[in-house]
Amino acid sequence: MSAGLVKNARGSGWITAAALPWLASLLVFFALPLAGLAALSLTDQSGQVSLANYASLADLASGRLDVLLRTLRIGVIVIIASLCIALPVAYYLAKVVQSPRIESLILLLVSATFLAGPLVRTVSWRGILGVHGLINESLLQLGLISEPILSLLYGELAMTLALTYNVFPFLLFTTYLSMKVIDDRIIAAARDLGASPAAAFFRVVLPLAAPGVVTGAVLVFVPTLSAVLEPEILGGTSSRLMATAIRDQFFHAHNWPLGATLTVVLIVSGTITLMLVALVTSLALRACSHYGLSTGVPSHAK
Template structure:
């Protein structure tokens, strides 16, 4: 009796399979996006749909307070993403090419998965005790004589939101970078060194272009969730750091679905803009073939 080969090469998807995939994709992606766009254009009047399309919800995005919230959200997301990149890039490079110990790599990768076993609320609430007036940070600064009284801006501020966000999103920056750098052939790096290239030249002209897919993925996986994260700003902002996600929740609570949908569409456009910027930057820096 011939044993079945479970490692057969994947075969191309037929028309039936493609149709099923497109139907599934439409149900989970296209249909919700279409509904979101519909609610942003057709507001509710007296709990009934006004079938006359209107752009009032989008005009209200420029109203007082909304623009400030948008700028604050983008500022926090950009700062956190840059910090993650500054820390995560050298760490991923060391993990992929700087150490040859398998035990160290396995241990480091295992430690990076720990945040995924805890809820974001549990990972964030700890910082309220750390950054509080009676927390260890203020206690240490007072003990060293750096300050005369506890700093009240450590908690319930943009600073607290930034600090509390670095840890949860650090793995989403490191993992894509590590995977991309781990695929770089060591012989390529050795050849660059043999040809007289300096470490800095090798980093910017060899490692960076070859690891750009991981870099782009890390930026997307960090920046985009940051824009839509309502947990950290709520717990560490204390109602004083209002971001776009919190604004959407407030609009839903007052049953202003049209404005909430318009704000959600605006957030999606911000995410699409980020991806387009990354593709254009890749084409400009590494050649026109990137992203095609």
């Protein structure tokens, strides 16, 4: 209470001064350029106002629609794959593991690998998925296969794997943070009232951690939209994503208006996809509760 008043007494002059550099930078170097890009998308290469760029997307022969849909599909798959990794691991780190040393060590290792950057992280997968990579060599040694599997590298599988690898720590960190602040006694109370470990997780922990999970889901989806390195290094020719197409318009075809159009389409369709994911998730949850399907099994039912 007292701190609040010190603040009022000093007025809000300092707050304007503190906010101004970053907000002004955002306006000049973020909002205006994006607006400029949107405006550029409405012109043709000679500078005339035109909707031709958007119309060209509908031309199925260009394959751009396929690329867009593949990008969005892989983005959603990356969210799901990241959830599969992040939810159990975040819960383990935040609430289950007893030793703070182990907790710190694991977080340290994940952060260190994460900050090595997407280029190094992506390149390193080639030694795992290659014809003479770790997986093929191991399987051959174990006698499970007689010929190396060629399709591991250069395809959607490799690309999706690397994308997940590159972004899942975002989801892990946000989920971990939001689970960390949950009061242990709340989980203990749920267990005490008869919830199984799974029920306590799905009925108590997950709803409380939802804001962090949602934030993390956005943070893993967004980088997949701008993935250039992963498709190029691991995806092969058949797995182009939108980001590559945009890069090509800017650097090879030198058709900036079309490149701008593709980015606008990417942002808009990405936002719609996220909304759809949210909608489907909430509908599915509602349907589950409507039909009495429990997401967790009460312990005495077993």
